Amino acid sequence: xxxxxxxxALPAIQVDPTNKxxxxxxxxxxxxxxxxxxxxxxxxYPRGCSPxxxxxxxxxxxxxxxxxxxxxxxxxxxEPYCVAYVELDEGVRIFTNIVDCDMDALKIGQKVKVVxxxxxxxxxxxxxxxxx
Amino acid sequence: MSINGKAYIVGAYEHPTRKxxxxxxAQLHAEVAYGALxxxxxxxxxxxxxxxxxxxxxLGPLNMADYLGFTKLKHLDSSDxxxxxYVMHVGHAAEAxxxxxxxxxLITLAGRPRAEAMATGTSPRTWGANVPDDPFEMAYGRTVxxxxxxxxxxxxxxxxxxxxxLAWIKVAxxxxxxxxxxxxxxxxxxxxxxxxxxxxSDPLHRLDCCVISDGGGALIVTTPEIAKSLKRPLVKVxxxxxxxxxxxxxxxxxxxSGARYSGPRAFEEAGVKPSDIQYASIYDSFTITxxxxxxxxxxxxxxxxxxxxxxxxLISGVGKLPFNTDGGGLCNNHPANRGGMTKVIEAVxxxxxxxxxxxxxxxxxxxxxxxxxxLLGTRHGSATVVLERV
Numbered sequence: 109x110x111x112x113x114x115x116x117a118l119p120a121i122q123v124d125p126t127n128k129x130x131x132x133x134x135x136x137x138x139x140x141x142x143x144x145x146x147x148x149x150x151x152x153y154p155r156g157c158s159p160x161x162x163x164x165x166x167x168x169x170x171x172x173x174x175x176x177x178x179x180x181x182x183x184x185x186x187e188p189y190c191v192a193y194v195e196l197d198e199g200v201r202i203f204t205n206i207v208d209c210d211m212d213a214l215k216i217g218q219k220v221k222v223v224x225x226x227x228x229x230x231x232x233x234x235x236x237x238x239x240x
Numbered sequence: 241m242s243i244n245g246k247a248y249i250v251g252a253y254e255h256p257t258r259k260x261x262x263x264x265x266a267q268l269h270a271e272v273a274y275g276a277l278x279x280x281x282x283x284x285x286x287x288x289x290x291x292x293x294x295x296x297x298x299l300g301p302l303n304m305a306d307y308l309g310f311t312k313l314k315h316l317d318s319s320d321x322x323x324x325x326y327v328m329h330v331g332h333a334a335e336a337x338x339x340x341x342x343x344x345x346l347i348t349l350a351g352r353p354r355a356e357a358m359a360t361g362t363s364p365r366t367w368g369a370n371v372p373d374d375p376f377e378m379a380y381g382r383t384v385x386x387x388x389x390x391x392x393x394x395x396x397x398x399x400x401x402x403x404x405x406l407a408w409i410k411v412a413x414x415x416x417x418x419x420x421x422x423x424x425x426x427x428x429x430x431x432x433x434x435x436x437x438x439x440x441s442d443p444l445h446r447l448d449c450c451v452i453s454d455g456g457g458a459l460i461v462t463t464p465e466i467a468k469s470l471k472r473p474l475v476k477v478x479x480x481x482x483x484x485x486x487x488x489x490x491x492x493x494x495x496x497s498g499a500r501y502s503g504p505r506a507f508e509e510a511g512v513k514p515s516d517i518q519y520a521s522i523y524d525s526f527t528i529t530x531x532x533x534x535x536x537x538x539x540x541x542x543x544x545x546x547x548x549x550x551x552x553x554l555i556s557g558v559g560k561l562p563f564n565t566d567g568g569g570l571c572n573n574h575p576a577n578r579g580g581m582t583k584v585i586e587a588v589x590x591x592x593x594x595x596x597x598x599x600x601x602x603x604x605x606x607x608x609x610x611x612x613x614x615l616l617g618t619r620h621g622s623a624t625v626v627l628e629r630v
Contacts, residue, residue, distance in 0.1 A: 119364075121375045131375075141490075152490030153376040159489035179397070179494055181389035183381060184439045185362065191386045191441075193492065193617075200490030203618065205380045216397045227379055234379040 110210040116187050120231035126156030129168045131232035139222045139235060140168040141200055152200035172197050173222035174240060182211045194220055194237050208238040242479075242509050243331065246338035248467035249475045249627065251280030251346075251460030252588040254566075254581075256422050258573055260352045260454040265297050266307045268350030268456050273308060276458035281470050282344060284308075289315035289342030289461075291329040294367075295351055295576045304348070315342035321484070321621025322613025323523065325349075326459070326580035328623035330609075331480025333461035343463050350456030351576020360452050360577050361385040362440065373487075377618065384525070385449060387615035389441035391494045392528035396443060398495055398543065403443050405546030406527040407434035410447050410570050412554035413524065417567025419596040424451045425571040434527075448527040450569035450579065457581040459588075473592040478512070478606075479626040481505025486619035497529075497612055498622025499536035507538070510626035512606060514538040517626075519590040519601045520561055521583035521609040524568040529612055530554075534561075537610060537624065556599040565590065565599035580611035580623065591629040605629040 123131050133140045142151040144158035145165045151158070158166050178201050180192035190206040192214075206214060207225060219240040224233035253275030260268060269292070277283060290313050296304045300318035315336045321328055326349055333345035353360055361384040366374050395401045411431055417423040429447060437447040467474055483505070485498035507513060514537060522537075524530045531545035539561060540548035553559035566572045566586040569579040587607040589595045607627050614620035 116381075118379045121379050123375065124370075124372075127372075127375055150490065152487070153373055155372060179390045179394035181386050181393055181441045181443075182439075183362075183383065183386045183389075183441045189381050191380055191382065191390065193390060193494070201487075201492050202490065203377045203380060203382065203487075216393070236380075 109212050111182060111188050111212045113190060113207045113209055113211050114187055115225070116189055118225060118227040118234050120228040121234065123232060127154045130154040134224055134232050134235060137224055139171045139173045141171045141196065141198060143167050143169045150198050150200050152202050175220060177206065177214060177216050177218045177220060179216060180206060180214055190214065205236045206238065207236045243334040243338050244478050244509055244511065245464065245476055247334035247461050247477045248464060249330065249459055249477065249588050250462050250467050250470050250472050251276035251282065251458070252585045253279050254457045254585045255350065255455040255575065257455045258422065258424050258453045259354050261355050263352070265350055265352060266304065268352065269296060269304055269348045270308060272350055272456045272458035273346055273348050276346065276460050280460045280472060282460065286344045287346045288312055289333060289336055289345030291317045291333060291345060291347040293318055293320040293325045295349065295578060315345065321623065323525065323578035324580045324611030324613030324621040324623040325578065327584055327609055327611040327625055328482045328621065330459065330461060330477060330584055330625050331482060331623065334477040334480060337461060337463055343466060345461045347459045347461070348456065349576055349578055349581040351578070352454040353577050354452050354454045358452065361449055384615065385441040385444060387617035388526045388528055389444045390617040391532065392443050394494045395528065395532065399546065401531065401546040403435050404431050405550050406448055406531060407431040408549045408551070409524070409527040409530045409554065410434050412552060413564055413568045413570040415555045416565045416599050417571030419598040420567045420572055423567040423572040424453055444526055444528065450525050450574045451571070452577070453573040453575055455573055455575035457575065457585050459584055474630045475588050475591045476628045476630050477625060478628045479506040479508070479510025481509070481624045483622045484619065485622060494617055496542065497532045497536050497616060498620055499533045499610060499612070499624065502622040502624040503537040503610070506624035506626050512626060516606055517608045518604045519565070519587065519607040520563050521587045522563050523579055523583060523611045524564055524570045525579065525612070529616060532616070533610055533612060556601060562601050565595050578613065580613065583609040583611055584625065587627055591627055
C-alpha cells in the first residue's frame with residue numbers, strides 16, 4: 109500500500125518580532141536554529157531568550173538542513189499527512205511534516221532534508237522535510 | 241512539611257450525563273457542586289475554597305464563584321494543566337487546608353464538547369493567542385491524536401511495543417465499563433476489535449482513543465477534624481506530586497511522560513511504593529498514555545509496559561493492577577476533554593468500597609490517581625495523588 113503525501117493547504121503562520129529572523133530566512137530557503145551564546149548550545153524552537161539561561165544573548169544560526177526521522181505518524185484524515193519530529197544533524201528535534209513521498213514507506217532513522225512549503229497568503233513558508 | 245494526613249476527600253460526584261444538549265456549562269458546574277455537597281453531607285455556605293480551570297466559563301474562578309453564589313471564599317485556584325488539573329487541585333487543596341487558608345474546598349469540572357460537536361482529537365487545537373510554539377507547530381497539523389501517536393511510534397521503535405499490547409488496555413477498560421450503566425461504550429471488546437478498528441493516526445486506532453463526552457464532576461476536600469465529623473468513609477490525601485514535561489529546548493525525549501517526576505514525589509510524600517498500590521486510576525486519553533504512565537510511575541520497568549498490560553493484567557479480579565474500574569476515558573466518559581476529575585472520583589469510590597461490586601477491589605485501602613494534561617508529544621502537565629482509606 110502506498111499513501112502519497114499531498115500538497116495540502118497550510119494555514120498562515122503568525123510571525124512575531126522574536127521569531128521574524130527565522131521566518132525571513134525561511135522565505136529565502138534557509139533553515140536557522142537558535143544558538144545560546146552563553147552556553148554555546150543550540151535550541152529549538154526559535155525564541156528571543158535562551159531556554160538555558162533566560163538571557164537574550166541568543167542568535168539564529170544556519171543549520172545544515174539534514175537530519176533523521178526521530179518519530180512520525182500518518183494522520184489518516186481525508187487528506188492524509190505525516191507529522192514527525194526530525195532530529196537535525198545539529199542535535200535538536202523539530203516538529204514538522206514529511207512531504208513529497210510515500211508516507212507508508214517511511215522509517216524511523218531515515219535520512220531527510222529540509223524543504224519549504226508555501227502557506228496561506230503572504231505568510232512565510234512552513235519548514236518541512238523529505239527523504240534525502 | 242508534608243500534606244500527608246492534613247486533608248481528606250469527603251465529597252465526590254460524577255455527573256451522569258454523557259450528552260448535555262439542554263444544559264449550559266455553568267449549570268453543569270452547579271449540578272456537580274450540588275452533587276458533591278450532598279455526597280459529603282455539607283451545604284453551600286460551608287464552602288470557603290474554590291478550584292476550577294480555564295475550562296470553566298469566565299475569568300479564572302470569578303464568574304463561576306459568582307454564578308454558584310459563593311461570597312465567603314478565602315482561597316481561590318484556577319491553575320490549569322489540562323486534564324491533569326483536577327488531580328493537581330487535590331494536592332493544592334490539601335496544601336491550602338494544611339496551612340489553614342481554607343477549611344472546605346470545592347473543585348469543579350464541567351463541559352459539553354459532545355453537544356458542541358467538537359472534533360477534540362483530530363482537528364488542530366491550540367490554547368489562546370500569542371502562544372510562542374504555535375508558529376512552529378500549528379502549520380504542521382498538530383492534533384491531540386497525532387501528538388500522542390508520535391510517542392506510541394517511538395515507544396514501539398525503542399522497546400518493541402505492539403498494537404496488540406496497547407489494545408489490551410482498551411480491552412481491560414471495556415471489561416470494567418460493561419458494569420457501568422452510565423458508560424458510553426459498554427460492549428466488551430477484544431484485542432482484534434481494537435486493531436481492526438480504523439486507523440486514526442498511526443499506530444493509534446479509533447479504539448485506542450478515548451471517547452468525547454459531556455458532563456463533569458466535583459470533589460470536596462477538608463480538614464481531618466471536619467472529615468471525622470461527617471458520615472462518609474474517610475479518604476485521606478497521603479501524597480501529591482506535580483510536574484511539567486516538555487520539549488526541553490529541542491532535546492525532546494518522547495519515551496517518557498511527566499509521571500517520571502510527579503509519581504516519585506507523590507510516593508515519597510505518602511511513604512509508599514508502587515507495589516503497595518491496590519487500585520490505580522491512570523489517565524487514558526489514549527492507550528499509549530496509560531502504558532507510558534504505568535512505566536513512569538514505576539509499576540513496571542521502562543519499556544516493559546506492553547508486557548505488563550497484556551493478558552488482562554489491568555482487569556479487576558483478573559490482573560495484578562486493577563485500573564479505571566469505571567471504564568475510564570476509553571469507555572466511560574471524558575467530560576470537557578479532561579479526565580483527571582473522574583480519575584480521582586473512581587479512586588474515592590474504590591477506597592469507600594462503593595465501586596460496582598463486579599469491579600470493586602476487595603479491602604482496597606491504598607489507591608493512586610494520575611493525570612496527564614495537554615499533549616504527551618509536546619508539552620504536558622502531570623499530577624499524581626496517593627489516597628488512603630483510614
